[in-house]
Each structure stands twice: as structure tokens, then as C-alpha cells.
Amino acid sequence: MRKTVYALAALAGAAMLAVPAAASASTASASTMSASASATQTLSFRGMSLTIPSGWQxxxxxxxxxxxxxxxxxxxxxxxxxKCDAFWIFGPKVLKYGHEGFSAYTPEQPFYPASDVQACPFNGKYGQVLGKATAVGVRxxxxxxxxxxxxxxxxCVKHSNGEQTATFDQREWYLPKSKILVVDVWNTPGLADTLRRASWS
Structure with missing residues (x-):
């Protein structure tokens, strides 16, 4: 008889402990969702809004x-x-001089707002040369x-002899109606999906 009583008491105690554990799991889940929501920020530019990580400056x-x-x-x-992991968003004032600093940007030419050789993204000792488009389409x-x-x-090339030291891709998303250009030379992870999920006002 005593064994039965002890067994019932133990089961009751276990049931009582199970309730707070479930509650605390639910609280932990809510707090994880809250932390996840606060891990992002909204970047708005000319009516376009992007949800980006809160750690991006x-x-x-x-x-x-x-x-x-x-x-x-x-x-x-x-x-x-x-030496700066970043991407850029430009509006119409910048795009007026997006082709070698003299003429307006068009998607048929890479965005290059300077007439001289600019620095390699990875190392300022070297210059950069942009070649042909390797991907063309609509996004x-x-x-x-x-x-x-x-x-x-x-x-990326040496100034002295043009020897190649590194390669990169300059990705560009141009919205002709909104006059917005996004430029990325760092192959930023998740950027394409971030743009695909943009919202507009």
C-alpha cells in the first residue's frame, strides 16, 4: 500500500513539474521570436523598403x-x-554621372562614376578593370x-604591368521607373533575396 501511495505521489509531483516546464518552453519560444524580430531593421529609399540584419550599418x-x-x-x-564589405543604393542624381563621370548610367554599361582607374575592392595597391557582363536578365x-x-x-590588376591579382563580380539591379540602382562588388550573402522581398510605399 505504501509503495502505491509513494508511486502516486511521485506521479503527481512529476505532473506538477511538467506544467512549469511547458510554460517555460513557451516563454523561451516567444522570447526567441522577439529576438529574431529585433535582429532586423528596415531600410527605406525612394519608396523601396528592405528588411536587413540589424548588424548592418x-x-x-x-x-x-x-x-x-x-x-x-x-x-x-x-x-x-x-577593404569595405558593403553594397550601395543610388538615386537619380548619382545616376546622371554613372558612366565614367561624364554621362548618365545605363544598364548596358557597368556603373563606373570615374574617368580614371579606380582601386581594387580588396586591395588599394591595385587597380580594377571591368569586363563584359556575365549575367543579364530581369529580377x-x-x-x-x-x-x-x-x-x-x-x-584587380597591378598598375605596373596589368597582371591580374584577383577577380570579382559587380552585380547591379537597376529599377528604371523608380530610378534606383543597387551595386554590390562583395557578393553580399542574401542580398538578392532581400531585394526580391522588398516592399513599396
Whole structure:
């Protein structure tokens, strides 16, 4: 008889312990969801809104936005500054001089707003040369918006003899109606999906 009583008491105790455990699992799940929601931020530019990781740093300068996604020696420096994991978003004022600094950007030519040889993204000692487009197409950027997409083959070269030291891809998403250009030379993980999931106001 005593054994039966002890067994029932033990079962009752286990049942009582099971309730708080379930509650605490539910609380942990809610807190994980909350942390996950706060792990993002919204970046808005000319009616386009992107949900990006909260750890990415956003620098605005008029008609241009620099989004730093990793290590960066000079966060507030301009376009072409080497050793800065980032992508850029440009508006129409910048696009007026997007082809070698003299004429307007068109998707048929890579975005290159300078007339001289600019620095390699990975090492400022070397220059960069952009070649032919390796991918051409149309990409969805949120509902009802399509971008002209290009990926341009880039090379880092020595100034002295043109010897190649590294390669990269310059990816560009151009929205002609919204006059927005996104440029990425770091193959930023998740950027294509982030743009595909954009929202518009």
C-alpha cells in the first residue's frame, strides 16, 4: 500500500513539474521570436523598403546609401573605397554621372562614376578593370517592380604591368521607373533575396 501511495505521489509531483516546464518552453519560444524580430531593421529609399540584419550599418549621403555588411576600414568613405564589405543604393542624381563621370548610367554599361582607374575592392595597391557582363536578365524587387540585372566580370590588376591579382563580380539591379540602382562588388550573402522581398510605399 505504501509503495502505491509513494508511486502516486511521485506521479503527481512529476505532473506538477511538467506544467512549469511547458510554460517555460513557451516563454523561451516567444522570447526567441522577439529576438529574431529585433535582429532586423528596415531600410527605406525612394519608396523601396528592405528588411536587413540589424548588424548592418547604414550611411546616408543625399542620393546615395552605403550599407556596410562586414569589416570596413573607412565606413563613411565614398564609392570605390577598398577593404569595405558593403553594397550601395543610388538615386537619380548619382545616376546622371554613372558612366565614367561624364554621362548618365545605363544598364548596358557597368556603373563606373570615374574617368580614371579606380582601386581594387580588396586591395588599394591595385587597380580594377571591368569586363563584359556575365549575367543579364530581369529580377523581381518586391511586388510590381522589376529590375534590369547585370553581373559584370571585374579584375584587380597591378598598375605596373596589368597582371591580374584577383577577380570579382559587380552585380547591379537597376529599377528604371523608380530610378534606383543597387551595386554590390562583395557578393553580399542574401542580398538578392532581400531585394526580391522588398516592399513599396
Amino acid at each position: 547604414v550611411y546616408r549621403d543625399g542620393d546615395r546609401v552605403k550599407v556596410i555588411t562586414g569589416a570596413c576600414g573607412k565606413p563613411s568613405a565614398g564609392y570605390f573605397t577598398p 523581381q524587387v518586391g511586388p510590381g517592380h522589376k529590375a534590369d540585372y547585370r553581373s559584370w566580370f571585374g579584375r
